[in-house]
Amino acid sequence: MRKALLYTLLVVASLVTVLPLLYMVSLSLQTEAETLSAEAVLVPDSPQWGNYAELFARAPFGNFIVNSLVVAGVITLAHLVFDPLVGYVFAKFRFPLRNTLFVALLATLMVPFFVRMIPLYVLMANLGWLNTYQGLITPFLMDAFGIFLMRQFIQPIPDDLISAARIDGASELRIYRRVILPQTRPALAVLGLFTFVFQWNEFLWPLVATSTPEMRTIPVGLTLFNQEYFTLWHLTAAGSVILFVPTAVLFVLTQRYFVRGIALTGLK
Amino acid sequence: MTARRRPRTLASRYARTAYLFLTPAILFFAAFFYLPIGNVVATSLRTGPQADQWSGLANFGQALADPAVRHSFLVTVGFSVLVVAGSIVLGLALAMVIDQPLRGRVAFRVLLLVPYLTSVAIVGLLWRNILDPELGVLNRVLAATGLPQQQWLNTAPLLTIAAVTLWQSVGYTMVLFLAGLQGIPETYHEAAKIDGADGWRRFWRITLPLLAPTTLFVSVMAVISGLQAFGQAYIITNGGPGDATDLSVFHIFNVAFRTRDFGYSSAQSVLLLMVIVAFTLIQLRAGRRAEVVY
Incomplete structure (x- = not known):
């Protein structure tokens, strides 16, 4: 019981620290339309690796x-x-x-x-x-x-x-x-x-x-x-x-x- | 005769070696620390576009009376207080959880520490995107689930950038507290347990007092870094809305490099340095009194 509570705390805290960084990776693979769509895209349909080339x-x-x-x-x-x-x-x-x-x-x-x-x-x-x-x-x-x-x-x-x-x-x-x-x-x-x-x-x-x-x-x-x-x-x-x-x-x-x-x- | 002279020549030979090895460092610290410090003080006493006309303490008088300078100082103090309080409460809480004998604690420690490695550029840009009223992922998710959208950067800008700062730094304070916790001998807790003290009591009477040196160090570090915060204002809020997040170093940066008033901005740097040095000395003195001997 106490262990479950401690694990929950750790998992929530880790999600808070890591999720924004994972979202950053997701965002880097979205199309421009996806970054602007009314419904937030968390996992892009098809990863746009070309974004990296475009940046250069x-x-x-x-x-x-x-x-x-x-x-x-x-x-x-x-x-x-x-x-x-x-x-x-x-x-x-x-x-x-x-x-x-x-x-x-x-x-x-x-x-x-x-x-x-x-x-x-x-x-x-x-x-x-x-x-x-x-x-x-x-x-x-x-x-x-x-x-x-x-x-x-x-x-x-x-x-x-x-x-x-x-x-x-x-x-x-x-x-x-x-x-x-x-x-x-x-x-x-x-x-x-x-x-x-x-x-x-x-x-x-x-x-x-x-x-x-x-x-x-x-x-x-x-x-x-x-x-x-x-x-x-x-x-x-x-x-x-x-x-x-x-x-x-x-x-x-x-x-x-x-x-x-x-x-x-x-x-x- | 030679027997008496020898030790002296040996000593002077070692001294020569020492100075030989030290020469690059002496030149470096003279040229890139002491000369600039002397120059910032000299410039703070001058005025004009080239900062070459002697004006005595006029810049300091002007700064102390300038509502914008006072405001930005108060903003910076508020920001630092929020960061210090958050660092101590969250850092200690996480350290106490991760100090328990749980499986996977090394992995959790890594996950909690990851944001500490990011540049302020990433912290700033990423959170500006996440918190953006229209484009931000947080508000788009809230809208999709039917919850009211939030404009944290408008309604509580200082609290928001303090929270973002904590997001980055809390893993660092957690590791510091963890080292402190692991330095407390187990026997104290056991003795208190035998005396019938419950967990809460043990925390207030044993853990917290014995952690005082760590808490002090964490708060000194958090105050010093809070008073120097720059990127949060430069990248996330541009000092706004209005001047709500006009942090002191951001203010000094703008006076120096946008208004190009080196005299006035140097005086403000010197004032902020005096505050930081005074604060550090006070905290260290308080710390010497709170020193714990096991």
Whole structure:
């Protein structure tokens, strides 16, 4: 009895979260007439796979995809290179101004993106970097959260491992790459996943920093496409499916990492 | 002599390595965090189309007296309160259900978490379609079943965009609460059971107090993200109807990039940042007092 109630609750809640996304897929396969008919179509009579081709014909959707891959990909790589390196330094080195620099780093966690939005726009305009990849990418190359996560992860690695490698005459860079990095793989997986998904979905900065359709990422390109062709909901839905599929696939393959990663963000 | 000097040179060699490794990060945070923060403050003290004429605190005075700015701030606070309350109530309720020994809980956890992965662009576009008074699937289904049609985005716009935001984020808060629940030692519940406390009592006297750090973290995160919400207004409502959903960051965006008043919009950013920082510090201080030791 109690179990039945709990299952009912879970099923209803899951329907609320999943049905809208399934409807999005359905919408992407409907004819324009079906999207406008008085009686709502939930399962299209004959799936219109051609909608996807039409979307590419109407908007530079290929560009959007390439732009999103380049921007999210480069930012993720940069995080994977720099966050563990900086985390390692704060975890294992003693040097002048260490605490000051660490506090200055953590303080950036309190600075939401909208605060940087206007000055970054002016900076990029002065550099001539608006509407370029470097303009889209550089503001996000590292962040304090990723560095903090890696520092927490590296701290418990025994100092003896590092000392032993130093006695063996290994260079500092070699110690980092051969001793430290291999031990951080689980944390790197979480960091890479989260960074990629967040950057893939990022909306505000690509909206501000791009001016031609050819430079837009998928979220921005899709939204502005929708504003232009307001009632072509089947094409908007097709674009949404394209935007969603990579993150959904990544998530299904790695959901354990994801859940652990979220729980990790809740730790102090 | 050499014996005394050696440790010092070693230490300075490590310090050199540390700074070598840190150089890219120092340059990055200087150029893309501290320089912009300095610039936003500098711009907030200036006026004119190029934001290059010194005007002291005039922008701040104007912002504090501007009914549109005040209104959008109140809208944003209302939105954040709705999102925080919903995150705590729904997130905790779902976490408690999924914490039960049920078959298929991993699958349910996945299904509830899926919207968290969607871009705000998907959330916005999809729900604008679903909720559309004429074209929306919800109203077409209601019409087909003979039920009265609804115009949520006109009658309760703020509540509606808060609900849409929760649709996306509730799986995330659920996972946070789930981690918190699983950190409460089982012995507390067992002891209370032996003392004859019923489920409701155990929830209020054990679960909720011991979850305080998680609840605090969830509310800090929800307030911070609520105060910065942008896409919901930009995509779903365009700030409307009227100015009913003119969220602060959307308002700042419009002043900056549509009106092109960088001085005035920078001042508004600085004000909102001050609110967010103050709020975070207050909540963290309250949290230190509520710290639980098992």
